[in-house]
Amino acid sequence: MDGIHDMGGMQGFDAVVSEPGEPPFHERWEGRVFGMSLTLWATGGPIGVMRPQVERIETGRYLASSYYERWEHALEVMLAERGVLAPADVDRRVEALRAGGQVPERSDPAMVEAVRADMQPRPPARPEGGHRFAVGQPVRVRRISTTVHNRCPRYVRGVAGVVERRLAPDWLPENEDLGEQRRAPCYTVSFAAADLWPDDGADHTVLVDLWETYLEEAA
Amino acid sequence: MSEGHHHAREKSRSELRTMALEALLVERGLISTDAVDAVVEQFQNEIGPRRGARMVARAWVDPAYRKRLLADGTAAAAEMGYGGAEGERLVCVENTPVTHNAIVCTLCSCYPWPVLGVPPVWYKSPPYRARMVREPRAVLREFGLELPETTAIRIWDSSAEVRYIVLPMRPDGTEHLDEQGLADLVTRDCMVGVAVPGVTEGVSA
Numbered sequence: 001m002d003g004i005h006d007m008g009g010m011q012g013f014d015a016v017v018s019e020p021g022e023p024p025f026h027e028r029w030e031g032r033v034f035g036m037s038l039t040l041w042a043t044g045g046p047i048g049v050m051r052p053q054v055e056r057i058e059t060g061r062y063l064a065s066s067y068y069e070r071w072e073h074a075l076e077v078m079l080a081e082r083g084v085l086a087p088a089d090v091d092r093r094v095e096a097l098r099a100g101g102q103v104p105e106r107s108d109p110a111m112v113e114a115v116r117a118d119m120q121p122r123p124p125a126r127p128e129g130g131h132r133f134a135v136g137q138p139v140r141v142r143r144i145s146t147t148v149h150n151r152c153p154r155y156v157r158g159v160a161g162v163v164e165r166r167l168a169p170d171w172l173p174e175n176e177d178l179g180e181q182r183r184a185p186c187y188t189v190s191f192a193a194a195d196l197w198p199d200d201g202a203d204h205t206v207l208v209d210l211w212e213t214y215l216e217e218a219a
Numbered sequence: 220m221s222e223g224h225h226h227a228r229e230k231s232r233s234e235l236r237t238m239a240l241e242a243l244l245v246e247r248g249l250i251s252t253d254a255v256d257a258v259v260e261q262f263q264n265e266i267g268p269r270r271g272a273r274m275v276a277r278a279w280v281d282p283a284y285r286k287r288l289l290a291d292g293t294a295a296a297a298e299m300g301y302g303g304a305e306g307e308r309l310v311c312v313e314n315t316p317v318t319h320n321a322i323v324c325t326l327c328s329c330y331p332w333p334v335l336g337v338p339p340v341w342y343k344s345p346p347y348r349a350r351m352v353r354e355p356r357a358v359l360r361e362f363g364l365e366l367p368e369t370t371a372i373r374i375w376d377s378s379a380e381v382r383y384i385v386l387p388m389r390p391d392g393t394e395h396l397d398e399q400g401l402a403d404l405v406t407r408d409c410m411v412g413v414a415v416p417g418v419t420e421g422v423s424a
Contacts, residue, residue, distance in 0.1 A: 005326055005327060006326055007326075007348040007349040008326070008348065009325075009349065009352055009353045010349040011349070011353075013345050013349045013350055014346050015361050016341050016346045016358055016361050016362070017346075018339065018341045018362065018408075019339065019340060019341070022339045022340065023263075024267070024336055024337050025337075026340075027231075027234065028234075029231075029234040029237040029238070031258075031259040032237050032238075032259070033237050033240075034259070034337070035254075035256070035259045036241060036244060036255055038258045038304065039254045039255055040244075040250065041304070042254075042304075043250075043254075045250070046249065051326075054327065063345070066233075066340075067340070069233050072233050072236055072237055072240070075240060076236065076240065079244075084247070084249070085240070085243055085244075089243060090236060093238075093239035093243055094235045094236060094238075097230075097235055097238050097239060098235065101242075103238050103241050103242045104242060104246060104252075105245075106248075106251045106252050106253075107251055107252070107253045108251030108254060109253075111250070111251045111253075112251070112257050114254070115254045115257050115258050116257060118303055118304055119258075119261055119266065120300075120303050121300065121301065121302025121303065122303065124293050124308075125307070151379055152378075153325050153326060153376065153378055155325070155352065155353075167308070167381060170380045186380070186381075188375075193353070196352075197353060200353065202353070202354065202356075204371070204372035205371065205372070205373045206352050206373075206376060207373060207374065207375045207376065208378050209376070209378045209380075209381055210378065210379065211379065
């Protein structure tokens with residue numbers, strides 16, 4: 001979908017501000033949201049891909065939210081969609097916590113093993129080929145318009161670039177959102193800034209990773 | 220921040236909802252508190268930019284490792300014991316005297332967790348995501364990095380499943396340093412490509 005998350009090339013933003021000595025998590029709850037999500041993914045729990053849910057956050061709210069606030073929201077939505085927790089369950093629990101309730105402790109060594117394994121190197125899945133485009137070949141990004149999740153940034157749509165590198169086929173993001181699983185070849189495509197923003201006078205190169213379904217032969 | 224002082228400050232909405240989710244998921248047996256602890260502990264103490272810095276330093280002293288790192292970043296990280304979620308397809312891009320690389324994720328905040336840890340706030344911020352692909356020289360200047368006009372700038376937008384790390388150039392005058400000493404020169408920002416070792420070193424972690 002053509003949402004606010006797709007920020008590449010937008011103007012009107014301020015300077016980038018970095019925080020010296022920044023910790024991995026600023027507040028305890030941020031680490032808990034991150035840790036709960038990774039635990040559910042590592043154990044095949046009842047959540048799916050997070051990005052589509054983050055992208056569906058209402059525009060004003062998206063901009064006003066922090067990264068982990070978006071994760072927390074997406075986690076709630078994914079659990080609700082799968083019938084695990086209704087929003088009212090969470091509301092009631094929030095009230096109980098406000099009244100002094102505690103988060104219960106539970107130990108599960110097998111689950112700890114599963115999350116640890118997920119943070120270790122694993123044998124790479126390297127599905128082969130089927131690529132239609134060759135390295136060095138000019139390609140143009142299709143002007144796709146869809147309401148479902150995709151990973152084709154607006155700033156490259158309709159623009160011609162050159163295949164820099166073939167990447168292993170990977171799961172189509174659209175199909176993840178639709179609950180299907182299909183791989184398609186991927187590419188790193190190289191774009192000249194002069195083609196992306198012709199009036200800027202910039203001379204750098206932007207390399208974008210794109211699924212084959214987003215590309216067509218450049219005329 | 221102490222857990223024991225329930226009335227010390229008002230909890231935020233996200234904090235309360237996170238606690239509610241954890242309580243409910245624990246009760247339903249879908250997560251355990253010690254599994255969540257293990258993830259947090261790993262990302263606070265083990266999985267961070269020191270890992271990437273060790274890889275860079277090794278590449279600087281060991282030409283064979285450098286070659287392997289540039290050919291297959293995932294395998295080169297695995298050699299050091301690093302891998303897992305968000306590092307399954309790791310690609311290392313090399314700075315040269317005429318080329319400077321930097322990484323961004325314009326669509327969300329994709330980042331090579333196993334070798335750099337979780338991304339900093341600025342990397343996830345709208346200004347960085349919007350501007351880095353369009354006006355990288357201006358953004359780099361905000362980090363204190365002024366590149367020669369003749370340097371070719373290559374910005375890698377992690378829009379699919381590959382995660383990128385930059386191999387910076389070894390600074391001059393470091394011939395006396397061993398691998399550990401070299402790793403100490405390599406900051407997170409050098410491996411994202413918003414700094415180079417020895418120039419903006421020490422400005423941020």
